[in-house]
Amino acid sequence: MADVGHAVAQTRRMTARQWGLLIVGVVITVLGVTMITGSALSGLARLVIPIVLIGTGMAITVAAIRSRTRVAYWLLIPGGLWLIIFYVIPMTQLARTSLEEGTFQTGFEFAWRWDNFAEAFTTFGGQFFRSLLYGGVATIIAIAIGYPLAYFIAFRGGRYKNLLLVMVLMPFLVPFLLRTLAWKVILADDGFVVGVFQTLGLVEENGRLLATGIAVVAGITYNFLAFMTLPIYVSLEKIDHSLVEAANDLYASPMVAFRKVTWPLSRPGVVAGTLLTLIPAAGDYVNAQLLGTPQQFMIGNVIQSRFLVVLDYPVASALSLTLMVAVLLIIIPYVRATGTEELVA
Amino acid sequence: MAVAEVLRQNPSAPRRRLGKFVKRHLLTVYAMAVLAYLFIPVAVVILFSFNNNQGRFNFTWQGFTLRSWRNAFDVPGLFESLLVSLRIAFLSALVATVLGTLIALALVRYSFRFRGTTNILLFLPIATPEVVLGSSVLALFITLNVATGFATIVIAHILFNISYVVVTVKARLSGFDRHLEEAAMDLYADEWTTFRKVTLPMIMPGVFAAFLLGFALSFDDFIITNFNSGQTVTFPLFIWGAARVGVPPQVNVFGTAIFVITASIMLLSVFLQRSRRTQF
Amino acid sequence: MTKRFSDIVAVDDLTLDIEEHRFFALLGPSGCGKTTTLRMIGGFEEPTTGTIRLDGQDVTGLKPYRRLANTVFQSYALFPHLSIYENVAFGLRRTKVSDSEIKTRVGEMLDLVQLAGLEKRRSGQLSGGQQQRVALARALINHPKVLLLDEPLGALDLKLRKEMQIELKRIQTEVGITFVHVTHDQEEAMTMADTIAVMNEGRIEQLGSPTEIYERPRSRFVANFLGASNLMSVRVIDAEAGRVKMADGVELGVDPDALEASEGEILVGIRPEKIRLAMPGDSDLPRNSLEVVVTDASFIGVATQYLVRTSTGAELSAVAQNVGAHRYSPGDHVLATWEPGHTFAVHG
Numbered sequence: 001m002a003d004v005g006h007a008v009a010q011t012r013r014m015t016a017r018q019w020g021l022l023i024v025g026v027v028i029t030v031l032g033v034t035m036i037t038g039s040a041l042s043g044l045a046r047l048v049i050p051i052v053l054i055g056t057g058m059a060i061t062v063a064a065i066r067s068r069t070r071v072a073y074w075l076l077i078p079g080g081l082w083l084i085i086f087y088v089i090p091m092t093q094l095a096r097t098s099l100e101e102g103t104f105q106t107g108f109e110f111a112w113r114w115d116n117f118a119e120a121f122t123t124f125g126g127q128f129f130r131s132l133l134y135g136g137v138a139t140i141i142a143i144a145i146g147y148p149l150a151y152f153i154a155f156r157g158g159r160y161k162n163l164l165l166v167m168v169l170m171p172f173l174v175p176f177l178l179r180t181l182a183w184k185v186i187l188a189d190d191g192f193v194v195g196v197f198q199t200l201g202l203v204e205e206n207g208r209l210l211a212t213g214i215a216v217v218a219g220i221t222y223n224f225l226a227f228m229t230l231p232i233y234v235s236l237e238k239i240d241h242s243l244v245e246a247a248n249d250l251y252a253s254p255m256v257a258f259r260k261v262t263w264p265l266s267r268p269g270v271v272a273g274t275l276l277t278l279i280p281a282a283g284d285y286v287n288a289q290l291l292g293t294p295q296q297f298m299i300g301n302v303i304q305s306r307f308l309v310v311l312d313y314p315v316a317s318a319l320s321l322t323l324m325v326a327v328l329l330i331i332i333p334y335v336r337a338t339g340t341e342e343l344v345a
Numbered sequence: 346m347a348v349a350e351v352l353r354q355n356p357s358a359p360r361r362r363l364g365k366f367v368k369r370h371l372l373t374v375y376a377m378a379v380l381a382y383l384f385i386p387v388a389v390v391i392l393f394s395f396n397n398n399q400g401r402f403n404f405t406w407q408g409f410t411l412r413s414w415r416n417a418f419d420v421p422g423l424f425e426s427l428l429v430s431l432r433i434a435f436l437s438a439l440v441a442t443v444l445g446t447l448i449a450l451a452l453v454r455y456s457f458r459f460r461g462t463t464n465i466l467l468f469l470p471i472a473t474p475e476v477v478l479g480s481s482v483l484a485l486f487i488t489l490n491v492a493t494g495f496a497t498i499v500i501a502h503i504l505f506n507i508s509y510v511v512v513t514v515k516a517r518l519s520g521f522d523r524h525l526e527e528a529a530m531d532l533y534a535d536e537w538t539t540f541r542k543v544t545l546p547m548i549m550p551g552v553f554a555a556f557l558l559g560f561a562l563s564f565d566d567f568i569i570t571n572f573n574s575g576q577t578v579t580f581p582l583f584i585w586g587a588a589r590v591g592v593p594p595q596v597n598v599f600g601t602a603i604f605v606i607t608a609s610i611m612l613l614s615v616f617l618q619r620s621r622r623t624q625f
Numbered sequence: 626m627t628k629r630f631s632d633i634v635a636v637d638d639l640t641l642d643i644e645e646h647r648f649f650a651l652l653g654p655s656g657c658g659k660t661t662t663l664r665m666i667g668g669f670e671e672p673t674t675g676t677i678r679l680d681g682q683d684v685t686g687l688k689p690y691r692r693l694a695n696t697v698f699q700s701y702a703l704f705p706h707l708s709i710y711e712n713v714a715f716g717l718r719r720t721k722v723s724d725s726e727i728k729t730r731v732g733e734m735l736d737l738v739q740l741a742g743l744e745k746r747r748s749g750q751l752s753g754g755q756q757q758r759v760a761l762a763r764a765l766i767n768h769p770k771v772l773l774l775d776e777p778l779g780a781l782d783l784k785l786r787k788e789m790q791i792e793l794k795r796i797q798t799e800v801g802i803t804f805v806h807v808t809h810d811q812e813e814a815m816t817m818a819d820t821i822a823v824m825n826e827g828r829i830e831q832l833g834s835p836t837e838i839y840e841r842p843r844s845r846f847v848a849n850f851l852g853a854s855n856l857m858s859v860r861v862i863d864a865e866a867g868r869v870k871m872a873d874g875v876e877l878g879v880d881p882d883a884l885e886a887s888e889g890e891i892l893v894g895i896r897p898e899k900i901r902l903a904m905p906g907d908s909d910l911p912r913n914s915l916e917v918v919v920t921d922a923s924f925i926g927v928a929t930q931y932l933v934r935t936s937t938g939a940e941l942s943a944v945a946q947n948v949g950a951h952r953y954s955p956g957d958h959v960l961a962t963w964e965p966g967h968t969f970a971v972h973g
Contacts, residue, residue: 036489044496046489071536072455076463079444079507083466086504090481097484145379152376162615164380171383173607174390176565177584178600181592182386185393185404222386275472283474286567290588300476300568307480307572313487320480324473331472335465527669528702530689532716532763546706 018064025061029054055081091324098317116318124302124319131298131323134213135282138220139228142277143270145221146229150269151262154236168229176223180290183219184210187291211293219287224280228273235269236262275334279327299323387604394597401591413594420595426583427599430564433495433579437502438559444503445510446552450544452511453518454526470508478505479572486573493575501573502566506559513558517551561607635661636672637827643771643805643820645680648797650818651807654850658827659807660775666805667696667773680770690719695764696773699780701756703748709735709759710744716767734762737796754785761796771803778813790816811851815839823847841883845892845971854894855941856971861888867965869893873937877913878965885972892971899967900943902931902959911964917941919957933961 032053036046055077062073101113121128153164171179186193187209194209209215239262247257285300294301299319306316397408418424452463470478482501486493525547529539567581574582584596636658643649651659664670666677668689676685684692695716703712713731722730735741738758748756757777764772774793778786794817797804808814814821815835823830823838823846831838831847839851848854859869859877867881869891879893895913902919903910917933920940929952931943941961945952953959 044491047491069455069457072451072457075447075451075455076459079448079511080463080466082444082503082507083470086482086485086500087470087478088466090485093484093488094477094481097488145382148372148375149379152372156373156376159619162618163612166611166615167380168383170604170608170611171387172565173561173611174387174604175581175584175600176567177581177588178390178597179386181584181588182389182393185389186385188404190405222382225383279472279474283476284568285476286585300474303476303480304571307483313484316480317484320477324477327472327474327477335468522700522702524698524700524702525704527689528696528698528704529715530669531667531694531696532767533690533719534715535688535690538719543704 018066021060021064025057025059025064027057028060029057032057051081051085094317094321094324097313098315098321100314100317102314113314116314117322120315120318120322124299127297127299127302128322130213130296131282131300134217134220134288134296134298135278135284138217138224138281139274139278141217141221142225142228143274146225146273147232147266147270150229150232150236154233154239155241165230165233168226172226177286177290179223180219180287183215183222183291187215187218210291211296213292213296215291216288216296216298219291220281220284223284223287224277227276227280231272231276232266232269235266235272239265271334275331279330282327283323390597391601391604394594394601396594396597398594401593403592403594403597413598417595417598420593422578423583423593423595423599426578426580429495429577430580433499433502434560434563437499437506437563438556440499441503441506441510441559442552442556445507445555446514446548448507449511449514449518453515453521467508467511470505471512475566475568476572479569482569483572493573495577497573497575498570498577498579501569502559502563505566505569506562509558509562510555513555514548514551517548517554521547634827636665639675639827639829641822641829641832643803645770645803646801647819648794648804648806648817650814650821651805651824652809652811652814652821652850653824654809656826657824659809659824662824663696663773663775663805663807666771667694668692693770694773695767695769696775697757697760697764697777699776701748701760701777703756703759703763705748707747708744709740709746709748709751712748712759713763713766715763720767730766731762734766737765737799738762738792753780754789757781757789758792761793765796765800765802769802771805774804774806776807776809778808778810786813793817815851823850825850840896840967841969842894843972848894848969848971853897853942854971855897855900856892856894857939857941858890859893860890864888871937873935875915877968879968879970880966883968883970885970887970887972893968894971895941895963895968897930897942897944898928898946899963900941900961901963902933902943902945902953903962905960907960910960911962913965913968914960914962915941917959917961919953919955919959922952922954924952933959935961 032050032055035050035053058077058081059074062070062077065073096110098116099112099114100109101111101116102109149168153161153168157164185191188194189208189210197209209218243261243265244257247261248254252260282298283300285298285304288296288298288301303316303319303323306312306319310316393403393406394413395409395411396403396406397410397412398405399407448463448467451457452460479501482497482504483493486497491497525543526539529543530536534542565581566579567585570579570582571585578586580599584592587593587596639658639662641662651662653659661670665672666679668684668687668691672685676683678684679692679694689696704715707715710731713734714727717727717730731744732741735744738761740755740758740762743751743755748759751759757780760777778789781789790813793804793806797817806814806817815838818835820832821835821838822832825846831843833841838847842848842851842854845854845856848856857871859871861884862868862870862876864884864887865881867879867884868876869879869884870876877893884891901911915935917935919931920934921930921932923930924947926947928944928946931945931953933941933943935941943961
């Protein structure tokens with residue numbers, strides 16, 4: 001017999017046990033945090049032990065929560081901690097370093113040196129611009145190439161959809177650098193492509209394609225094509241075919257149906273693809289290094305050399321930070337428009 | 346009545362039919378051309394592993410030979426770099442898969458206050474240019490006085506892999522009937538038993554796919570690795586270093602081998618999926 | 626008990642006693658709280674306030690795996706990675722029952738639901754009806770104190786659904802376990818249940834046997850939910866004698882018990898199958914009689930459905946069984962007649 005009757009609601013005050021867990025947890029977490037900055041350990045232990053402490057401390061603190069959602073927090077702690085320590089904190093580090101002054105030999109000191117940014121812009125403004133230019137052109141070409149391909153797979157793929165998708169992805173199983181070097185062969189001065197272009201008059205008689213912006217853009221476009229095609233495919237795939245049929249039924253020719261129905265519905269995919277292409281492309285330096293000359297160098301090349309060769313950490317950090325800010329400026333309107341739930345799905 | 350007018354003005358004339366024919370096949374031709382474009386560099390890489398190049402550079406075709414294939418292991422440091430890459434890929438993919446799966450479970454199964462923040466935090470590493478990611482992690486290591494090398498590479502790889510793992514597992518998890526876990530609990534399985542006997546087996550394919558994705562991303566990664574490698578040499582780093590002085594064809598040999606093996610696995614899985622679907 | 630989801634009250638101050646060994650149905654439209662109530666009994670939701678007692682024992686805070694209740698889910702929720710055998714045995718395996726006993730009991734259960742021989746298959750290889758029976762077997766095998774069914778027949782086609790309704794009722798009678806069945810289909814509830822609780826907006830509108838609820842609905846909602854009700858606005862003249870008057874002065878007879886000593890303006894209703902259409906002058910007419918015009922006549926095979934309009938403009942529906950009686954056409958002026966005893970009165 002099931003008898004469902006009235007009763008009193010549960011109280012919501014914290015018990016002593018909860019307070020105990022909370023305090024112990026916070027203490028351990030704080031201990032771990034302080035250990036990161038000032039401790040006698042060296043090397044990797046310096047990083048690992050505090051992390052373990054912080055993680056444990058947080059887990060204990062979460063145990064103080066009574067509701068079912070505490071399981072969610074426990075699940076989030078390991079990965080979340082990793083992200084915070086190795087992404088968020090480094091970003092703040094980057095900001096800090098960008099305001100330092102000094103040289104590698106004399107050591108660096110935090111000094112609110114905004115000059116680093118000024119220096120960065122004046123000396124390397126050209127590379128910045130070039131990054132955006134190359135990245136932008138590559139993105140546009142990628143849309144032109146990738147959209148019809150995605151459309152084809154989504155609407156004409158039929159039984160071969162999966163196979164076609166795999167084929168789009170397969171070239172990316174060849175290592176990135178090898179792929180890019182292959183373009184060096186394809187666009188070689190005495191190669192087939194250059195020859196054809198010369199015949200068509202697109203390139204002058206003794207001109208080259210390598211060591212020009214064109215080669216770099218070609219490389220970038222190729223390397224990021226999958227990042228453009230797949231998101232577009234996903235959003236095209238979601239379109240209910242009966243919508244297009246309805247448009248046809250209402251006297252729209254295929255062109256019009258595309259403009260008014262398919263294209264708008266695929267826009268989220270195009271936007272996602274654009275982000276996933278433009279942002280990495282702007283920061284790339286491999287294509288420029290392998291297919292171009294210092295005249296084609298992008299901001300990525302500069303950052304790389306500043307960090308690893310010249311060891312001018314402050315300016316390098318300033319450049320890196322600026323690039324990040326530029327990226328954020330592009331992302332924020334996107335996130336606002338689509339909301340946070342769609343981001344990781 | 347206006348509709349009838351419009352229809353009368355656009356009769357289905359033979360000319361329109363011809364236009365449609367061209368359009369229909371135009372798209373197919375275009376798509377095939379793009380696919381060809383995608384595979385040309387692959388073909389070049391494979392082809393040039395058979396190049397009989399004289400001297401150090403391997404950019405112009407000089408004849409066919411199996412020399413490089415026979416002496417694949419002769420280049421100092423090449424094979425070692427492959428092993429290093431494999432080890433790093435395995436470790437980072439493993440850890441990232443565990444961490445990421447936990448996060449994905451939290452996101453899909455529970456509602457909690459910091460969802461939005463978590464989603465953003467997971468999205469940012471994917472959206473951040475690799476230069477920024479690599480340089481910032483390096484900045485951290487410098488400040489903490491940690492020497493860069495194998496461990497730091499693994500740490501950095503785990504970082505960017507987590508987000509991809511979450512995306513992959515989350516997709517798989519979302520399509521999961523929520524009631525399955527409730528059914529298990531209804532049948533006297535507590536939370537841990539439910540997870541072991543129902544949830545985990547069901548998400549295994551997704552988790553495995555995430556692991557593979559992480560492995561592939563890690564193995565092929567160059568930029569982030571470049572910043573954090575210290576003296577350790579991974580396969581991509583080897584190629585980068587060799588690019589200046591001349592990339593030996595053996596690199597192409599291994600690149601081809603990697604491609605053939607992984608491509609076969611991918612194609613195999615596609616065909617297996619297709620046959621499983623028709624089977625009933 | 627009450628269940629609140631943020632600012633939505635899904636179940637509002639509901640008190641319910643369910644008798645054991647009977648087939649109990651929770652009937653209502655989508656969103657009325659019936660599924661929420663079922664889930665609270667099963668342990669998948671916690672009531673915001675209130676208690677739940679199973680066989681005298683308070684189970685309010687207990688997780689589902691600690692309650693002796695089992696559920697058949699709307700989507701069946703069969704474990705796709707396990708065979709049918711393992712699905713059915715799942716609950717038993719959690720309790721330390723021996724392998725041989727499991728084998729016997731699974732065999733018995735599959736016989737009961739007529740799925741013997743399919744042990745090794747996977748759920749993906751079974752039809753909807755078969756999956757549904759597996760879900761049933763999986764739940765029943767544990768001899769729960771109560772079996773909870775969440776609209777389990779919703780995904781089946783009509784013919785199969787009707788078969789399963791009879792099947793479920795048979796099993797319940799044979800096994801003797803209390804069934805609590807949630808549905809929005811009133812025919813289904815009336816076919817299977819011993820007792821029905823009609824729910825609306827988180828509250829129980831009426832509790833009773835199918836006959837009670839159908840013939841004597843107490844509220845407008847219940848009257849309309851179970852079928853056409855032909856509600857008419859009348860004024861009570863004599864509650865003891867059961868006489869009411871319509872707006873145009875026509876007097877009708879009502880069962881005094883149904884009136885329950887109301888006074889003033891109330892609503893009375895009559896089920897369509899109780900109305901007999903006749904020509905003025907026909908003999909043996911029931912006492913209640915209204916002059917109406919036929920506005921629609923639809924032949925549906927077993928019967929003819931009529932829509933008629935009274936002189937006050939109200940539209941009534943009447944159903945005449947297809948036994949060869951005279952069929953009327955739209956435009957005919959006829960009499961709508963019925964026995965006073967069949968009239969019901971709604972209170973709210």
